[in-house]
Amino acid sequence: MVKIGIIISNKHKKHRLKALIKYLKQKAEVSIYREDNYLLQSSPRHYFNEDLFFIKGKGNLILSLVKCIEKETSIPTINSFKGIWLAMNRFLNSVYLRKAGILVPDYTLIPEQMKAPFKNFIIKNIIDQKSSTFKPKIQFISGNLHVSDERAVLEAQGSQRFYHYYFYQRFIKSKWEYKVYGIGDQLFYFKQVPTIKNPHRVKPKMEIDKIPELEELVLKAKDALSLKIASIDFLKSKDGLYYLTDINSGPNINTIENGPKIVGDFLLEQIKK
Amino acid sequence: MKIGLLTKRTTMLAGKLIEFFETNNHEVTPYTLADLTIDKSLLNNDYYILKSKQLFFLYAGYFIEANNLPIFPNPNLTYKHKNRIEAHYLIKKAELPSPDYFFGSYKALKQNLLNTHFPLIIKPTMGSGSRGVRIINRIEDLKPMKGQLIYLEKYIEGTHYNVYFIGNDICALEKPPLSDEHAEMTKVKISSDMKEFISKWTNRYDIPFGHLDLVREESTGKLYVVDPGTFPEFDNWKCEGDPVSKIGNILLEKYKNLKNKK
Numbered sequence: 001m002v003k004i005g006i007i008i009s010n011k012h013k014k015h016r017l018k019a020l021i022k023y024l025k026q027k028a029e030v031s032i033y034r035e036d037n038y039l040l041q042s043s044p045r046h047y048f049n050e051d052l053f054f055i056k057g058k059g060n061l062i063l064s065l066v067k068c069i070e071k072e073t074s075i076p077t078i079n080s081f082k083g084i085w086l087a088m089n090r091f092l093n094s095v096y097l098r099k100a101g102i103l104v105p106d107y108t109l110i111p112e113q114m115k116a117p118f119k120n121f122i123i124k125n126i127i128d129q130k131s132s133t134f135k136p137k138i139q140f141i142s143g144n145l146h147v148s149d150e151r152a153v154l155e156a157q158g159s160q161r162f163y164h165y166y167f168y169q170r171f172i173k174s175k176w177e178y179k180v181y182g183i184g185d186q187l188f189y190f191k192q193v194p195t196i197k198n199p200h201r202v203k204p205k206m207e208i209d210k211i212p213e214l215e216e217l218v219l220k221a222k223d224a225l226s227l228k229i230a231s232i233d234f235l236k237s238k239d240g241l242y243y244l245t246d247i248n249s250g251p252n253i254n255t256i257e258n259g260p261k262i263v264g265d266f267l268l269e270q271i272k273k
Numbered sequence: 274m275k276i277g278l279l280t281k282r283t284t285m286l287a288g289k290l291i292e293f294f295e296t297n298n299h300e301v302t303p304y305t306l307a308d309l310t311i312d313k314s315l316l317n318n319d320y321y322i323l324k325s326k327q328l329f330f331l332y333a334g335y336f337i338e339a340n341n342l343p344i345f346p347n348p349n350l351t352y353k354h355k356n357r358i359e360a361h362y363l364i365k366k367a368e369l370p371s372p373d374y375f376f377g378s379y380k381a382l383k384q385n386l387l388n389t390h391f392p393l394i395i396k397p398t399m400g401s402g403s404r405g406v407r408i409i410n411r412i413e414d415l416k417p418m419k420g421q422l423i424y425l426e427k428y429i430e431g432t433h434y435n436v437y438f439i440g441n442d443i444c445a446l447e448k449p450p451l452s453d454e455h456a457e458m459t460k461v462k463i464s465s466d467m468k469e470f471i472s473k474w475t476n477r478y479d480i481p482f483g484h485l486d487l488v489r490e491e492s493t494g495k496l497y498v499v500d501p502g503t504f505p506e507f508d509n510w511k512c513e514g515d516p517v518s519k520i521g522n523i524l525l526e527k528y529k530n531l532k533n534k535k
Contacts, residue, residue, distance in 0.1 A: 035378075036378050036380065036381070037377075037378065037380060037381050037384070038377060038381060039375060039376070039377040039381040039382060039384070039385045040358075040375070040376040040377060041373065041374065041375045041376070041385075042361060042371075042373045042374045043373045059422075060398060060422055061376065061377060061378075061422050064358040064376060067358060067359070067362070068358070071362050091311070091332050091336075092332065092335055095335060095336050095339045096339065099339050107312070108310060108311065108312035109310070109311040109312070109329065109332060110309075110310045110311070110312075111306065111307065111308070111309070111310075114310065117312070163328070164306075165329055
């Protein structure tokens with residue numbers, strides 16, 4: 001029987017993966033590594049005998065553990081350290097996605113006291129590492145839309161003086177927000193009313209048919225950031241262009257119909273390769 | 274040439290380098306955290322020097338590199354010096370010994386650490402220098418911090434050294450334990466194993482200047498690398514020559530190499 005290691009933050013996250021773990025246990029030996037009780041140490045090194053690791057989380061210990069597995073063994077990690085790290089660093093993923101030829105909204109990283117660089121903008125947290133959700137403060141100033149995520153403000157006003165920076169992204173007005181889940185090469189398309197339009201009453205996502213332009217962009221973005229599993233958000237501008245606005249290395253797989261089975265089969269398939 | 278200097282401050286070594294480059298007819302723009310804007314407006318220099326390892330300078334470094342402009346030292350190598358776990362692998366890959374480490378939550382440390390593991394040193398996961406560094410003799414010396422991870426390293430009883438290197442020049446100094454680069458230090462003779470360590474380090478990573486913090490264990494005489502640094506201040510350089518002009522010339526030479534590679 002093959003062995004799969006699942007790396008998660010804590011017991012609450014384990015609960016979210018209940019269906020996946022149940023499915024995998026029918027076909028593999030499953031071991032769970034929890035960030036809140038795992039001790040990473042250089043010696044004696046923990047002996048890993050898994051055939052593959054699935055990572056759901058992006059805390060510093062998880063990242064270090066993944067780094068350690070990648071350095072010390074040849075066991076595949078899904079996602080890789082590079083993929084998780086780039087996905088959670090908004091500024092860096094914008095840099096590399098744009099370099100790969102993917103359209104991302106204009107962006108900048110500037111000290112908090114400096115003037116906003118765009119008329120319509122959204123201030124996002126620079127490092128999207130914690131599990132808290134998007135809490136936008138929305139203002140219309142002289143006909144322009146200014147949105148700031150509470151997490152970004154807290155991040156910049158924290159105790160570390162050097163951290164007083166804001167990540168600005170030019171706001172793209174769009175009727176729908178598109179979310180594509182990529183499990184390997186299998187893509188699942190959804191759309192919803194953008195959160196900004198009604199942040200307190202988020203409408204459920206609707207599954208939609210494949211959009212060929214998005215298929216190309218998602219595969220290219222996953223490749224650019226070395227991600228095997230991801231969810232990627234897009235907004236469509238009035239001139240019909242899709243802008244990649246967000247990328248997540250640990251999507252909620254329960255959103256997809258039969259998501260746990262699809263992900264489970266994908267992980268098992270990766271072991272065979 | 275237009276040089277962009279990514280630096281926390283414009284005094285000390287950064288200030289002296291600005292003066293050196295200006296004397297050599299180059300135009301220098303320092304970028305500090307008060308005015309560093311990371312977007313297209315940053316890309317108007319010919320060459321960039323990454324003096325600081327702080328996060329936003331690293332972001333600027335990655336951005337400059339992604340836009341195909343020459344920058345030195347390499348941002349990713351600088352990041353790896355800053356992150357303790359990454360630094361551990363850098364040292365290991367260079368086939369040099371480093372102290373054992375433990376990294377986890379207070380709960381995980383309390384459950385797993387044995388009395389024989391102590392004394393340990395607590396260090397920030399990211400960063401160098403001596404801020405927040407102290408000896409932990411027992412688990413009770415640690416305070417539980419909700420949601421915080423703790424990095425501990427085996428404390429090696431012995432003599433502590435700061436060993437600078439610039440090109441082929443090595444300058445070894447004995448320093449007080451757990452002190453930073455600016456403490457009072459005494460110049461010492463360079464031992465053969467120190468030379469070997471520096472040679473392995475510089476050859477492995479093609480690093481023309483920097484420093485290694487070393488400790489010689491009292492009980493075994495074995496030398497360990499406890500902290501590597503890409504761009505120290507060199508304010509304790511007590512050896513021959515002026516470190517500023519040596520480094521300045523190396524940086525100008527590096528520009529030529531990087532430009533030829535493009």
